Structures are given as structure tokens and as C-alpha cells.
Amino acid sequence: MHSRSKTLSLLQLDHLHIQLGKQAIVRGVSMQLNAGDIGCLLGPSGCGKTTLLRAIAGFQSVTAGAIALAGQQVSSPTATQAPEQRGIGMVFQDFALFPHLTVAENISFGMRHASHQEKQLRVDELLNRIGLPGYQKRYPHELSGGQQQRVALARALAPRPRLLLLDEPFSSLDAELRERLAIEVRELLKKEQITALLVTHDQQEAFAMADQAGVMYQGELLQWDTPYQLYHQPRHQMVADFIGHGVLLQGTVNASGRMASPLGMLEHPSLSAVADGTPVNFLVRPDDLVPDPQSRLRGTIKARGFRGAHNLYTVELTSGVEVLTLSPSHEQLRVGDELGLRPDFDHLVVFAADHCELPGFSNQAPAFPDGLPEAQSA
Numbered sequence: 001m002h003s004r005s006k007t008l009s010l011l012q013l014d015h016l017h018i019q020l021g022k023q024a025i026v027r028g029v030s031m032q033l034n035a036g037d038i039g040c041l042l043g044p045s046g047c048g049k050t051t052l053l054r055a056i057a058g059f060q061s062v063t064a065g066a067i068a069l070a071g072q073q074v075s076s077p078t079a080t081q082a083p084e085q086r087g088i089g090m091v092f093q094d095f096a097l098f099p100h101l102t103v104a105e106n107i108s109f110g111m112r113h114a115s116h117q118e119k120q121l122r123v124d125e126l127l128n129r130i131g132l133p134g135y136q137k138r139y140p141h142e143l144s145g146g147q148q149q150r151v152a153l154a155r156a157l158a159p160r161p162r163l164l165l166l167d168e169p170f171s172s173l174d175a176e177l178r179e180r181l182a183i184e185v186r187e188l189l190k191k192e193q194i195t196a197l198l199v200t201h202d203q204q205e206a207f208a209m210a211d212q213a214g215v216m217y218q219g220e221l222l223q224w225d226t227p228y229q230l231y232h233q234p235r236h237q238m239v240a241d242f243i244g245h246g247v248l249l250q251g252t253v254n255a256s257g258r259m260a261s262p263l264g265m266l267e268h269p270s271l272s273a274v275a276d277g278t279p280v281n282f283l284v285r286p287d288d289l290v291p292d293p294q295s296r297l298r299g300t301i302k303a304r305g306f307r308g309a310h311n312l313y314t315v316e317l318t319s320g321v322e323v324l325t326l327s328p329s330h331e332q333l334r335v336g337d338e339l340g341l342r343p344d345f346d347h348l349v350v351f352a353a354d355h356c357e358l359p360g361f362s363n364q365a366p367a368f369p370d371g372l373p374e375a376q377s378a
């Protein structure tokens with residue numbers, strides 16, 4: 001408890017609503033980011049991520065709720081602190097460097113009140129940190145895309161913002177470079193002790209960078225949690241669907257607290273808290289089903305995707321239900337092959353079946369507030 005009280009909430013959103021014209025773009029978003037942490041907002045295109053970031057930066061007023069930075073309210077429906085007073089740095093996808101300024105001039109651009117010597121020291125320090133020592137006198141057109149984006153990041157970090165906002169900063173770069181930069185940028189932010197909030201479409205990027213992450217959908221933040229929890233204990237079907245691979249299957253809880261499912265009878269202690277006959281949906285990740293020649297659960301391989309160390313197989317069970325499974329890539333199975341699968345659940349993630357209709361749902365709460373959360377955390 002003691003060490004917890006020392007963690008300072010740097011950014012706090014409290015029941016934030018943003019209406020643009022007649023449309024509610026951000027709906028009831030609450031979240032908190034501690035000082036020094038990296039947060040990440042994921043979600044499909046148009047879900048409101050950029051609008052939320054613009055509100056945090058101070059470029060967008062809010063309709064209801066509040067934004068606080070280091071405990072001080074900066075946005076409410078009646079007052080919006082100007083962006084330049086917030087001490088926030090920003091890096092956007094198309095945040096071009098000034099072409100007529102050198103790398104050093106670009107980086108020190110925002111250090112308006114610093115002396116020449118201070119600027120020089122900070123530029124040298126940041127160029128070392130981004131792996132471009134000696135690049136002070138280069139011009140942007142003499143740099144690769146990845147180098148330009150590193151310099152853009154250094155420019156945003158130079159004035160030591162208390163919060164850095166990154167909106168799809170790597171999306172114009174190729175996948176390999178993106179992954180490498182995500183790891184580098186995390187290290188850099190941690191060394192600089194900067195709190196940051198990143199918006200991305202890319203889960204791998206989010207998982208590589210974030211201490212906390214959330215999935216937005218139609219303006220709502222469905223879950224704000226560690227990346228591990230988002231993957232293993234999604235509290236909403238939409239989160240389960242959006243994060244990682246997997247399928248949602250239907251099952252029916254029976255009187256003995258077990259569940260009849262297309263994978264056979266599944267057991268979990270907390271299912272006993274659920275009434276007999278309750279229809280449920282449950283999440284099946286590829287690693288929940290293990291290839292096993294002896295298993296009575298049989299299927300046929302419909303598709304194979306190469307994932308480096310593993311292949312990801314789409315398997316149609318004899319019941320017609322499609323599932324995913326992984327197998328080491330040196331053990332090649334062919335499309336059309338028959339195989340056995342054994343359920344091997346570490347924990348079951350279960351949702352009420354009536355939440356099945358994803359678009360337009362209104363009740364965001366976990367399916368069984370009293371019973372099933374234990375099932376998810378087992």
C-alpha cells in the first residue's frame with residue numbers, strides 16, 4: 001500500500017464525453033496513467049482515439065467529464081487550458097521535420113527559453129540516445145524514414161514534456177522497422193522518465209511498448225488494463241475479439257457446473273455459480289487447443305499461416321465449428337490433413353451469450369459480475 005501511494009497519477013480522465021455535431025465521439029471514458037508509465041490506446045478505425053488524444057492535448061473541448069494532469073484539472077465543459085500551457089509533447093504520423101533546418105535545429109526548436117549551451121547539450125544527449133550521434137548538421141532529406149521519425153521523437157522530448165502523446169507514430173514505416181522502433185522508443189522513454197500515451201492500430205506495437213493498454217470501440221474504452229490482462233482476461237467480448245487470435249464458441253452450463261460445448265464437456269469451478277441451462281460464449285485461443293493424435297475431438301485443416309516459430313492452423317471440427325491451433329513450424333501439417341485436438345485451458349474466459357451481438361451493445365459490464373470473474377482469473 002505504501003509504495004502505491006507514492007505513484008503519482010499523471011493523467012486522469014474522468015467520465016469524459018466528446019460530442020462533435022450530433023455525434024457522440026467519445027463516450028464516458030475514464031482512465032488513469034501513472035507518472036513514468038506508457039499507455040496505449042488500441043481500437044478500430046474511427047473509434048475516437050485521435051479525438052481523445054486531441055482533447056488531452058487541449059485542441060478539443062470536452063462535452064462532459066474532466067481531464068486532469070498531475071492532479072490539476074485542465075479540461076472540463078466550462079474551461080479548457082490552452083495546449084501550450086499543458087507541457088505536453090506530441091509526435092504524429094505525418095509530423096514532418098522542418099526541411100530547411102538541420103537535425104540539431106529541429107531538435108532544439110521547442111526549447112525556446114534555453115541558452116545556446118543548454119540546447120547543444122540536450123541535442124547531443126538525445127542524438128546519443130536515439131543512436132544518431134554526430135548527425136547534428138544533417139538535413140532531414142539526408143535521413144532515412146526511421147531516422148527522421150527518431151529525430152521527430154527527439155524534438156518532442158527535448159523540452160522535457162511531462163506527457164508525450166504519440167498518434168500512430170510509426171505507421172508509415174515498414175513492419176520490421178516499426179517493431180524495432182517500438183522497443184527502442186520504450187527504452188528511450190523509460191530512460192527519460194517520460195509518461196506517454198500512444199495510439200496505434202498495431203497490437204504488437206502496443207504490447208511491445210505499453211505498461212497499460214486499452215481497447216476503444218465506438219467511443220467507449222472497454223477495458224484499461226495491463227497488456228497481459230487484456231489478452232488473458234478480456235472483460236468484454238469485443239476486447240477478446242480484437243486482441244490476439246481466437247474464436248468465441250457457444251456453450252451451455254449444466255446443473256453440475258460444467259459446460260457442454262463443441263469441444264466436449266469443459267469444467268471450471270466457478271461455472272457452478274451459473275444457473276443450469278445458461279447459454280454462454282467462451283474464448284478459445286490457439287494455445288488452448290493442443291494437437292493430440294489420440295484425442296476424440298477431430299477436425300480437418302482448412303488453412304495454414306506461417307508465424308515464424310509456429311504455424312497457425314484453422315481447423316474445422318467434425319461439428320462444423322472452426323477453431324485455431326498452433327504447432328511448431330518444423331512439424332508441417334498440410335491443408336486437408338485430419339488431426340486430433342485436446343482442449344488444454346489454463347483458464348476459461350466466459351461471457352453471457354446474450355452479449356453476442358457485438359455492434360451496438362450497451363451493457364459493457366462483465367457478463368456475470370458475481371460468478372464468472374473468478375473463472376477468468378483462475
Ligand SMILES: Nc1ncnc2c1ncn2[C@@H]1O[C@H](COP(=O)(O)OP(=O)(O)OP(=O)(O)O)[C@@H](O)[C@H]1O
Nearest residue numbers: 020021023025043044045046047048049050051052
Ligand atoms: N471535426 C469532426 N466533426 C465531426 N465528426 C468528426 C470530427 N472529427 C472526427 N470525427 C468523427 O469522429 C469519429 C472518430 O474519429 P477519430 O479520428 O477520433 O478516430 P480514430 O479512432 O482516431 O480513427 P483512426 O484510427 O482511423 O485514425 C469518426 O467517425 C470521425 O468521422
